[in-house]
Amino acid sequence: MENSTMNIPVYQSEINDGLAEQIQNNSVACLAAAEADVKPSPEAVEKLQKILAFNRDGCDVALAENKEQIDLFYLKSILVSTGWNKNDDVFDPKELWDARNTPEDKPFNFMHDEKDIIGHITANEVVDFEGKRLDPESSEVPSQFNILTSAVIYTEWSDPEQRERMKQIVAEIEENKWFVSMECLFPNFDYALAKDGETKVIARNEASAFLTKHLRSYGGDGKYEDYQVGRLLRNLSFSGKGLVSKPANPRSIILEGNDFFDESQSKVLSLSSLKEKKMSDNQESQVADLRAELAEAKAANEALKEKVVAEQQAEFEAQIQTLEATIAELQGKIAEQASAHEAVAESLKQAEEAIALKDEDMKKKMEELREMKKKEAMMKRKAELEEAGFDAEEATATVSEFEGLDDETFAKIVAMMKKKVAVKHEEDKEKALKEEKALKEKALKEKASEQAEEEVDSAEASEEILENAEVPSEVAVAEAMGEEDPAQNLRSVASEWIGSVLGQPENN
Numbered sequence: 001m002e003n004s005t006m007n008i009p010v011y012q013s014e015i016n017d018g019l020a021e022q023i024q025n026n027s028v029a030c031l032a033a034a035e036a037d038v039k040p041s042p043e044a045v046e047k048l049q050k051i052l053a054f055n056r057d058g059c060d061v062a063l064a065e066n067k068e069q070i071d072l073f074y075l076k077s078i079l080v081s082t083g084w085n086k087n088d089d090v091f092d093p094k095e096l097w098d099a100r101n102t103p104e105d106k107p108f109n110f111m112h113d114e115k116d117i118i119g120h121i122t123a124n125e126v127v128d129f130e131g132k133r134l135d136p137e138s139s140e141v142p143s144q145f146n147i148l149t150s151a152v153i154y155t156e157w158s159d160p161e162q163r164e165r166m167k168q169i170v171a172e173i174e175e176n177k178w179f180v181s182m183e184c185l186f187p188n189f190d191y192a193l194a195k196d197g198e199t200k201v202i203a204r205n206e207a208s209a210f211l212t213k214h215l216r217s218y219g220g221d222g223k224y225e226d227y228q229v230g231r232l233l234r235n236l237s238f239s240g241k242g243l244v245s246k247p248a249n250p251r252s253i254i255l256e257g258n259d260f261f262d263e264s265q266s267k268v269l270s271l272s273s274l275k276e277k278k279m280s281d282n283q284e285s286q287v288a289d290l291r292a293e294l295a296e297a298k299a300a301n302e303a304l305k306e307k308v309v310a311e312q313q314a315e316f317e318a319q320i321q322t323l324e325a326t327i328a329e330l331q332g333k334i335a336e337q338a339s340a341h342e343a344v345a346e347s348l349k350q351a352e353e354a355i356a357l358k359d360e361d362m363k364k365k366m367e368e369l370r371e372m373k374k375k376e377a378m379m380k381r382k383a384e385l386e387e388a389g390f391d392a393e394e395a396t397a398t399v400s401e402f403e404g405l406d407d408e409t410f411a412k413i414v415a416m417m418k419k420k421v422a423v424k425h426e427e428d429k430e431k432a433l434k435e436e437k438a439l440k441e442k443a444l445k446e447k448a449s450e451q452a453e454e455e456v457d458s459a460e461a462s463e464e465i466l467e468n469a470e471v472p473s474e475v476a477v478a479e480a481m482g483e484e485d486p487a488q489n490l491r492s493v494a495s496e497w498i499g500s501v502l503g504q505p506e507n508n
Contacts, residue, residue, distance in 0.1 A: 011209035071156035106240035119153040
């Protein structure tokens with residue numbers, strides 16, 4: 001049997017039955033004798049011989065063949081027949097008639113191996129079961145007929161081994177050792193049912209797909225209820241044939257037992273109508289049986305009920321009392337557990353409140369500690385600034401201004417600021433001394449000039465003049481330094497310097 005690549009719809013019940021792969025990869029192979037003298041079975045040989053002999057001798061069917069070529073071996077075979085074969089595959093006359101021309105020019109392979117092509121089909125004809133040719137152009141479909149094919153096998157090959165192989169195969173065909181198996185593709189199928197000489201058709205769909213598992217092609221026994229179930233092939237097409245030594249499927253048979261089947265003469269059923277028909281056949285007996293069984297069951301049930309009530313009444317009451325005592329005991333335990341739970345819950349609440357108070361107190365103390373540390377740090381910084389030359393007010397203002405600095409950075413800045421202030425102080429002192437000296441010298445010169453004019457020659461007067469000259473010197477020094485407050489000047493210098501170090505704006 002060759003697998004088809006045509007996709008057949010698969011329904012859920014078929015998937016549940018594990019048949020999806022078999023249905024999707026589907027084809028049919030049937031066996032036919034390769035020549036007239038072959039006997040596939042005692043029952044089929046007479047009919048098969050008659051058909052093939054009639055066409056071989058004369059003469060009703062003239063298949064298109066180019067005879068007498070030395071590199072070809074010619075043979076004929078019945079490819080397929082209408083009807084219901086032993087494999088429960090059903091070939092409806094109309095379906096088969098529509099496919100009557102599909103076998104021609106298809107490959108002839110060895111053992112259904114598509115890579116081992118040994119010939120091809122040359123022609124096909126439709127003949128009745130007596131072997132007479134039927135008009136292939138007729139619009140009237142015959143109820144029973146066969147498709148007869150002619151084919152050739154290639155006997156001459158350049159490969160000596162292949163040529164010898166074909167010679168051996170031809171010899172064995174003449175000894176009736178080989179059969180021809182058709183290859184048929186079909187994209188879908190329905191169900192044919194037979195019972196008491198009547199045939200019926202059920203469309204395959206989601207509701208009826210449970211019947212697939214009963215088909216012999218998919219491992220079933222071919223039976224459902226009292227019906228024989230067959231696979232009615234739809235839109236079939238013959239894709240070729242193979243030379244085989246035995247059926248690929250042990251149940252595949254060709255002509256023997258092809259029972260008559262014609263869908264046009266069969267009743268088309270839905271699944272529901274099939275079930276209704278089945279019920280109508282057995283309705284009276286089934287209803288009577290069910291009524292009798294129901295009456296017996298009711299009587300037995302009443303008797304059992306009375307027996308149970310009588311025998312187990314006391315036991316049930318004892319069990320109820322025991323159960324009530326157990327329930328009372330459990331209720332007491334539950335009450336105790338509830339009381340204990342309430343006590344635990346109250347203790348837990350008190351503990352949580354105490355923890356919350358402690359947390360709040362700890363938070364407050366930590367805040368106070370931070371404030372104390374902050375004040376201590378600011379006082380320390382203020383003292384360092386005062387030591388560097390700031391007055392108390394300016395030191396406080398400077399500490400607030402640079403509160404964000406860490407201790408290490410602030411200490412470094414104060415140290416550098418002290419050094420800078422000391423240097424500036426020395427420079428200012430030297431400058432003041434120089435200016436004082438210059439003023440004294442100037443005052444002396446002016447005084448000397450005045451004394452010369454006044455002709456003051458007393459030594460005491462000279463000393464007095466010199467002493468009086470110191471006062472304007474101090475005033476001159478103050479004027480030279482300016483009237484700005486020294487502490488204010490020191491803070492301005494420090495702020496200016498710290499701002500340049502930290503990249504902050506100047507603050508006066």
